[in-house]
Amino acid sequence: MQNAHYDTFISYLEKEDKNQAVQYALSLLEHKSLTIEALYEDILAPSLLFFACKLEDQAICIWKEHTRTSIIRTILEATYPYIIERTSAVKKRNRKVVVVCPQEEYHEIGAIMATHYFILAGFDAQYIGANTPKEEIISAARVLKPDYLALSVTNYYNLFTTKKVIEEVKRDYPHVTIIIGGQAFSQKGATEQIPFDIHLEHMKDIFSLESEVAQ
Ligand code: B12
Structure with missing residues (x-):
């Protein structure tokens, strides 16, 4: 699962840089670098499933997890136009x-x-x-x-x-x-x-x- 796209995406999430995370994820679809399924399963899902706080961040872990979830949720909703686009061929x-x-x-x-x-x-x-x-x-x-x-x-x-x-x-x-x-x-x-x-x-x-x- 580990790949360059995932590493780049995680680097934005670690900085809680919502703009870059959203833009990057959508650009992967826009440029057809990834399918919707690959974006969901290889990038978005693992970014939550393997979320772990650094030792020094334990006290602020909960809101950090919530922030990350909120970014992923935004991306998920923003992929909907790509879902619509695909359905014409389904x-x-x-x-x-x-x-x-x-x-x-x-x-x-x-x-x-x-x-x-x-x-x-x-x-x-x-x-x-x-x-x-x-x-x-x-x-x-x-x-x-x-x-x-x-x-x-x-x-x-x-x-x-x-x-x-x-x-x-x-x-x-x-x-x-x-x-x-x-x-x-x-x-x-x-x-x-x-x-x-x-x-x-x-x-x-x-x-x-x-x-x-x-x-
Ligand atoms: C984000 C998150 C939250 C967010 C959720 C926000 C949201 N809008 O969804 C919030 C902050 C609300 C939250 C709250 C809590 N959470 Co929480 N949370 C997580 C976290 C970090 C990620 C979950 C996630 O979205 N994963 C990504 C998605 C894609 O994965 P998924 O849901 O598993 O779905 C995959 C499959 O299961 C499957 N799937 C799921 N549904 C379906 C349906 C169908 C039809 C199909 C085909 C497949 C399918 O496909 C998906 C892709 O592979 C996990 C960590 C983890 N390891 O999972 C903990 C985790 C799930 N949470 C946990 C806990 C304990 C809690 C709280 C009790 C914490 C607390 N003390 O308040 C509360 C409970 C809230 C409640 N009553 O539901 C535990 C659950 C332990 C357990 N076994 O029950 C986990 C595992 C963390 C941990 N390691 O302890 N959480």
Whole structure:
């Protein structure tokens, strides 16, 4: 994963230079030096996943992590025009996907990335948000009538809430296929109590899902 683009990008993040970080990341797409997928997986995701404070920065670590997340979030949203550009060449699947993080789940970078991947794979994908109460998720299932509901969960402690949401969606909307993804499900035994249909461990798995439902 380590490469010159990553090193340059990290050097801007370490200085918390938002302007340069945003401009650099977007220039990689603009000049076609990287695909959207490579930007997300080889640059943006690792810049957060491997974030570590220097020993002398421990006392200011939290707001530094928040600043970095905010920069990544800006870049992620700013890549959307490139997603739109790519979709013109993507075969539509006529499948609706709602992506959401359940109540108390504030980690949403993975969920936003997953939404963009679904769009690139030809799905009609809609991201609802982080920290979404169960009632709102049920309401979205009722109104949007998705084929898939994708739940992104990072924090292990949110698995109980996730289970409750899935049980209710399955009871009221049994035709909705439940996809789960995110770090919480990588923990040993995490998926055992969850009545999911499909567990996607990696973003690229979304493209395989596409072939399963390709018409
Ligand atoms: C940024 C961050 C935050 C931000 C999130 C802001 C935001 N807008 O998203 C904020 C500041 C809110 C935050 C808060 C907290 N955080 Co935090 N956070 C992180 C950090 C640094 C990066 C997370 C991230 O965005 N990674 C990048 C994305 C791309 O990775 P990802 O989410 O894992 O997604 C990938 C896969 O999981 C997968 N994926 C994810 N979702 C989906 C969905 C589908 C459908 C698919 C196919 C794939 C998929 O694809 C992605 C790409 O590979 C991690 C560190 C780490 N090592 O992960 C800690 C981390 C996740 N946080 C942690 C903790 C403990 C907390 C807090 C409890 C801290 C506190 N004491 O308050 C709170 C909890 C908040 C809450 N209730 O949700 C722990 C979690 C430990 C655990 N096992 O539960 C971590 C691991 C840090 C650590 N090492 O301890 N955090």
